[in-house]
Amino acid sequence: MILRELRPAFSLVVLFTFLLGLVLPGIFTGAMQAVLPWQANGSLIRQNGQAIGSALIGQNFSGAQYFTPRPSALSPTPYTQDTSGASNLGPTSKVLLASVKQRVAAYLKAYGPGPVPADAVTASASGLDPDISLQNALRQAPAVAKARHLPFTTVTALVENMAHHPFLGIIGTDHVNVLKLNLALEHLPAS
Amino acid sequence: MTIDGLLYIALVFALVLGAAFPLGRYIAAIFEGRVTWLRPVETGFYRLAGIEEARQMGWQSYAIALLLLSVIHFGLLYAILRLQYYLPFNPLHIAGMSPRLAFNTAASFTTNTNWQAYVPEQQISNGAQMIGLCVHMFLSAAAGIAAAGAVMRAFTGSGLKTLGNFYTDLTRVTLYLLIPGALITATLLVLAGAPQTFAQAIQLHTLQSGAQPLAIGPVAFQEAIKEFGTNGGGFFNANSAHPFENPNAWTNLLENWLLLVIGFALPIAFGHMVKDKSQGRTLMAAMAIILALGCVGAYAAEATGNPLQTAAGVQASGNWEGKEMRFGIPASTTFNVSATCTSTGAVDSFADSYTPLGGAIPMFLMQLGEVTPGGVGSGFYTIIVFALLSVFVAGLMVGRTPEYLGKKVQAKEIKLAMLGVLILTLFILAGAGFSLITSSGVGSLANAGPHGLSEMLYAWTSATENNGSAFAGISADTKLLDYGLGAAMLFGRFAFMVPILAIAGSLAAKPKLAESAGTFPTTGPLFTFLLIGVIIILGGLQFMPADTLGPLAEHFLLYAGKSF
Numbered sequence: 001m002i003l004r005e006l007r008p009a010f011s012l013v014v015l016f017t018f019l020l021g022l023v024l025p026g027i028f029t030g031a032m033q034a035v036l037p038w039q040a041n042g043s044l045i046r047q048n049g050q051a052i053g054s055a056l057i058g059q060n061f062s063g064a065q066y067f068t069p070r071p072s073a074l075s076p077t078p079y080t081q082d083t084s085g086a087s088n089l090g091p092t093s094k095v096l097l098a099s100v101k102q103r104v105a106a107y108l109k110a111y112g113p114g115p116v117p118a119d120a121v122t123a124s125a126s127g128l129d130p131d132i133s134l135q136n137a138l139r140q141a142p143a144v145a146k147a148r149h150l151p152f153t154t155v156t157a158l159v160e161n162m163a164h165h166p167f168l169g170i171i172g173t174d175h176v177n178v179l180k181l182n183l184a185l186e187h188l189p190a191s
Numbered sequence: 192m193t194i195d196g197l198l199y200i201a202l203v204f205a206l207v208l209g210a211a212f213p214l215g216r217y218i219a220a221i222f223e224g225r226v227t228w229l230r231p232v233e234t235g236f237y238r239l240a241g242i243e244e245a246r247q248m249g250w251q252s253y254a255i256a257l258l259l260l261s262v263i264h265f266g267l268l269y270a271i272l273r274l275q276y277y278l279p280f281n282p283l284h285i286a287g288m289s290p291r292l293a294f295n296t297a298a299s300f301t302t303n304t305n306w307q308a309y310v311p312e313q314q315i316s317n318g319a320q321m322i323g324l325c326v327h328m329f330l331s332a333a334a335g336i337a338a339a340g341a342v343m344r345a346f347t348g349s350g351l352k353t354l355g356n357f358y359t360d361l362t363r364v365t366l367y368l369l370i371p372g373a374l375i376t377a378t379l380l381v382l383a384g385a386p387q388t389f390a391q392a393i394q395l396h397t398l399q400s401g402a403q404p405l406a407i408g409p410v411a412f413q414e415a416i417k418e419f420g421t422n423g424g425g426f427f428n429a430n431s432a433h434p435f436e437n438p439n440a441w442t443n444l445l446e447n448w449l450l451l452v453i454g455f456a457l458p459i460a461f462g463h464m465v466k467d468k469s470q471g472r473t474l475m476a477a478m479a480i481i482l483a484l485g486c487v488g489a490y491a492a493e494a495t496g497n498p499l500q501t502a503a504g505v506q507a508s509g510n511w512e513g514k515e516m517r518f519g520i521p522a523s524t525t526f527n528v529s530a531t532c533t534s535t536g537a538v539d540s541f542a543d544s545y546t547p548l549g550g551a552i553p554m555f556l557m558q559l560g561e562v563t564p565g566g567v568g569s570g571f572y573t574i575i576v577f578a579l580l581s582v583f584v585a586g587l588m589v590g591r592t593p594e595y596l597g598k599k600v601q602a603k604e605i606k607l608a609m610l611g612v613l614i615l616t617l618f619i620l621a622g623a624g625f626s627l628i629t630s631s632g633v634g635s636l637a638n639a640g641p642h643g644l645s646e647m648l649y650a651w652t653s654a655t656e657n658n659g660s661a662f663a664g665i666s667a668d669t670k671l672l673d674y675g676l677g678a679a680m681l682f683g684r685f686a687f688m689v690p691i692l693a694i695a696g697s698l699a700a701k702p703k704l705a706e707s708a709g710t711f712p713t714t715g716p717l718f719t720f721l722l723i724g725v726i727i728i729l730g731g732l733q734f735m736p737a738d739t740l741g742p743l744a745e746h747f748l749l750y751a752g753k754s755f
Contacts, residue, residue, distance in 0.1 A: 002255060008358050009260040011240030013267060013330075016365065020329050021322035024370070028377065028412050032387040040387045042407050042435070050396045054405060056384050056434040059397045066399070070516065081395055082406040083312050084429035086513040086541035088664030090642035091497050092745055094754045096512065096544075104504045115506045118496070122505075122512040125432030125523075125540045131516035166519070170199045172440035173519040182398070 045179070053179050057081060058130040061182055064110070064147035067132070067140050069178040070119055071103060074127035087123045099123075111139050134163045134174035137181065150188060158184055192494045196521030200486045203444070203525055207451045208479065214452060215459025215471065218368065222340040222360065222464060226367045236362050247353035250696025253341050254689050256357040257334055261301050261685070264330060269297040271323040272315075280318030282391045288314065291673040298677040300324050302684035303331035303566055305417070305424030305536055305659035306676060308667035312428055317391050317408045324424055325413045329373075332420025333364040335568025338688055339457055340364075342572045343464045345699035346596040354695055368453075369420060376449055377415035384438035385411035410435050418449040421566045423536035423659045431526065431539040432515050443518050443539055447526045450535045454564030455479070457571040465596055469714040474574055477722040481563040482532050485556050489524040492549035498750060513544030524549065527660070532556050534566030536659030543638070543646065543662040547749055550662065551742035554649050557656045558619070558738075559730040560612065566657060569684075572691045574722075576608045579694070581718070581725045582711055591711045597703040604697060607690045615655050615687060616733045618679055623651040623737070631671045637664025640755030641748065645741035650676060652734075655683040 032040040043055040053059050058069050060079040072078035073087035089096035103121035108114075117136040137159045145155040162181050166172040220226050227233075237244050248256065271278065272293040276286050288296065292309055299306040300323070309315060315324075337360035344354050381387050392404040410426045414436050417424060427433040437443050455475055462471025494509045501507045509520040518526070523540035530537045531553035542550050556563060562574040579593075579600050586593035586600075593600040626632030626647050636643040646662040653660055654676040661667070667676065712718060 001252070002259060005252070005256045005259050008240045008242045009256060010263055012236070012242075012260060012358060012361065013264045015236055015239060016330055017267065017322060017326050020365075020370075021326040024374075025321050025325070025409055025412050028374065029387050029389060029409055032378075032381045032411070036381050039381050039384050040411075041390075042386045042388070042393055042405060043384045043438075044393070044395075051393060051405075053395055053397055054434075056438050057405065058434075060400050062399065077400070079400065081397070081403045082392060083310075084406075084427045084433050086429065086432070086544060086663065088541055088543040088637055088662070089512065090543060090638040090640075090645075090662075090664070090745070090755075091499070091510070091512075091546050092640055092642055092749050092754045093638055097499050097503065097754050100500050100505060101503045108504075116504055118500070118505050118508045118511040119516050122500075122510075122514075125513045125515050125538075126427075126429035126434060128429070128434060129515050129517075130434055133516060164517075166195075166440070169195050170202060171444060171522075173516060175516045179398075 045183070055177070055180065056130055057128045059179055061178065064143055066182045066185070067137060067144060067178050070129045070132055071121065071123045072127040073123040079128060081128070084126045084128055086125045086127065111143050114139060130177050130179060131175040132178055134159070134176055137176045144185070148185065154188060155185070158188065192491050196490055196494065197487070199521045200483070200490065200525050203447055203529070204479065204483065206448050207455055210448070210452050211455035211459055211475065214456035216463055218456055218460035219463035221363050221367050222343065222460065224359070224363070226363065229366050233362060233366055237359070240358070242358045244356070244359055246356050248356055249353050250692045253354050253357050254692045257338060258685060261334065264327065265297050265301040268300055268323045268327060269293050271319050272296055275316045275319040278316070278318050280321060280389060281316035283316065285314065285316045291670060292668055295673040295677040298680045299659065300327035300424065301331060302657050302680045303335055303420070303422060303534065303569070304654060304657040304680045305422045306654055306661070306680060307424055307659070308673055310428050311426060312406045317389060320413060320426060321409055325416065328413065328416045328420050328422040328424065329365055329369050330361070332422065332567045333361045333369060335566055336364045336368070336453070336457070337361045337568065338692065339568035339571040341692060342575055342695040343461045345695040346465045346598060349703040351699035354692070354699060369416065372419045373412065373416040376419065376445060377411045379445060380411040380414055380442055383442045385414055385442070386435055387411045407435065414446070415449070418446045418535065418537060419453065421450055421454065421533045421535040423530060425537065431537045432541070437539055439517055440519070440522060443522055443526060446537070447529050450533050450537065451529050451564065453567045454533050454570050457564070457568065461571065467596070470596065473714045473719050474578065476719045477726070478562065478564040478574065480719070480723060481556070481559070481726065482529070485528045485532060485552050485563070486525050489528045489549050489552040490521050492546045492552065493520050493524045495546065497546060499752070499754060510546050510549065513541030515540065527553055528556065531658055531660055532563045532565070534561045534569060534656065534658045536653060538660055541663055542660065543664045547742040547746035550645065551738060553660070554645070554652055554742065555731060555734070555738060557652050557658050558734040559726055560615070561656045561658065562726060569657065569688070572688070576611060576691060577722060577726050577730070578713065579604055579608050580729060581722045582713060584725055585711050585721055589711065591709055594704060594710055595713060597705065598698045598701050599704065604694045607694050611687050611690050612729055615683055618682055619651045619655045620737060622655070622675060622679055623648045626651070626671060626675065629671060631669055635666040635669055635672060637666070638755070641741050641745040642755065645745065648737055648741050651679060654679040657683050
């Protein structure tokens with residue numbers, strides 16, 4: 001009874017492995033490389049011929065002259081581009097609570113008294129979150145403007161200009177891509 | 192909670208249920224051999240594989256064919272994972288997996304679970320993902336759908352000796368359903384930014400952190416079938432939270448739709464097969480109601496946020512730890528609940544960091560037996576088990592002969608059905624319990640207090656129910672968990688599927704009785720709510736003590752201001 005099934009079962013595994021594992025991905029990859037090469041190769045942003053990052057993948061920025069991305073749980077280096085992952089710390093974790101308290105204090109010190117947006121002090125799911133909330137970006141704008149000797153209104157206008165908004169208020173969130181925002185900052189004319 | 196968030200959930204439901212009706216009709220046509228637009232390819236496969244298309248199989252032959260194909264495919268994947276160093280498409284020269292990790296991973300992908308004890312970026316090559324994992328994502332899904340088709344046929348006539356032909360079912364489902372669906376959606380994913388390349392790393396010169404490799408690969412194709420076939424194995428460690436797997440809110444909605452749609456289409460297909468559409472709609476309604484409650488509940492819990500963090504000065508806007516900015520809270524919770532209800536186990540946010548109740552809901556929904564709507568195929572044949580138990584319970588209550596679609600449900604079927612339900616529960620509770628009295632099991636936990644118990648309970652639930660999601664802080668690549676959870680996955684898939692095929696074989700052979708005044712109706716709201724009751728009481732109640740000690744205890748401790 002089993003012997004009778006051996007040939008069809010074995011052959012189907014081999015045939016489908018060939019079709020689904022080699023032929024289709026090969027054709028599909030070739031087609032996408034031809035038709036949508038920018039997306040198929042990682043949506044890379046280039047400057048002076050060098051790939052400096054992906055429009056979709058967050059990278060680390062520190063210092064007052066840049067907008068700061070969300071905390072990344074990737075260790076030892078946040079935003080390591082060839083890893084991904086979350087903190088996986090539970091809601092009652094002492095380690096998580098201590099990190100959040102530390103980040104709240106640092107945020108208030110850097111950007112002055114006011115509300116602390118949740119996305120600014122919690123680690124993202126991927127550790128590579130490219131975005132921060134619009135509210136978070138606007139809170140950071142005065143400090144960035146000061147460090148760059150730019151008028152506050154110029155920086156705020158840039159943030160507003162680059163913000164994404166939810167479609168029909170339902171699909172998506174109010175957010176800004178940090179890498180693109182920081183690149184745009186560099187191209188602002190100095191005052 | 193906001194109206195916008197609830198509207199998002201409603202939108203997902205409208206898109207899924209709206210598509211399930213035409214798709215269900217199409218799937219029924221595939222099962223009946225009426226779809227032929229790739230006929231030359233199909234017959235070519237039969238010729239090369241020596242398949243007699245006209246052959247009809249009894250339940251034993253059907254089960255043997257399915258098991259044998261799974262065993263062969265398991266062996267192939269095990270070999271690929273062990274030998275990936277020597278195989279093509281491994282530009283980073285990643286070493287072969289250890290025997291225990293390869294066993295766990297091969298069990299995981301053969302059973303449509305996609306539990307990942309490995310770290311993709313570091314431990315698997317593009318080639319092993321493409322030729323190994325991705326092929327399993329098609330075939331394990333197709334095998335589940337084929338088994339569902341076999342179970343459907345049991346109710347189509349009187350005195351049937353056969354349930355169909357496993358090989359033609361598998362081939363047709365793959366060719367006519369999974370491949371076109373995956374290709375169309377993979378193209379949309381690339382359009383939105385999911386990569387599709389054979390490179391595995393690109394050198395970047397980042398603005399502030401210097402030179403770094405960026406992980407990349409043939410992501411989009413795998414991502415599409417990962418959701419469509421309710422697989423869930425992420426190309427990257429962060430799964431659908433990774434921007435390359437899920438670039439924006441639109442792809443998130445697409446993936447959420449994709450992982451639900453076959454599950455809801457199968458009861459509709461059933462309605463077409465048995466020529467009584469209301470039977471299918473009744474099953475679909477029960478699935479949808481439980482899923483809707485889960486989506487709203489998890490959204491409410493996560494939107495409420497973490498009181499410890501609010502007290503620490505964080506603005507109250509929900510629980511953002513482990514969530515991505517571009518999706519937002521309602522889209523994140525809806526995705527995760529959908530993926531746990533379907534045995535997909537993909538995640539776009541990390542459940543380990545959810546609030547206690549927000550994490551309890553996905554776990555409880557898995558414990559119900561993965562029927563709302565469950566994995567492709569497996570969700571359907573499992574809800575048939577619950578439907579049989581429901582007519583039995585109803586028969587006991589009102590003193591009528593238990594019948595389902597004209598088939599008398601007798602002691603043999605009920606014993607097999609109850610065995611299936613109880614045996615999975617036993618595996619989950621005994622496995623989690625045993626792990627937690629070993630030092631190895633306790634050493635795997637990432638969190639202390641009741642959350643640690645939840646982590647282990649979630650792991651065994653997810654593996655046995657073939658879901659594959661995790662409270663991902665747990666260190667899963669240990670001897671105990673690689674072998675233990677590997678066995679749980681194989682057991683949860685095959686030790687459950689075979690008795691169901693036996694039930695189907697037994698019911699198929701019985702005469703199909705005409706409906707009489709004494710028949711308990713199995714359509715309409717009464718039966719829908721009876722079915723929901725049976726699913727929750729028989730499926731879920733057995734887990735209440737364990738869930739009380741884990742997430743529920745943590746919830747009350749959280750609001751008492753305790754941390755661990």
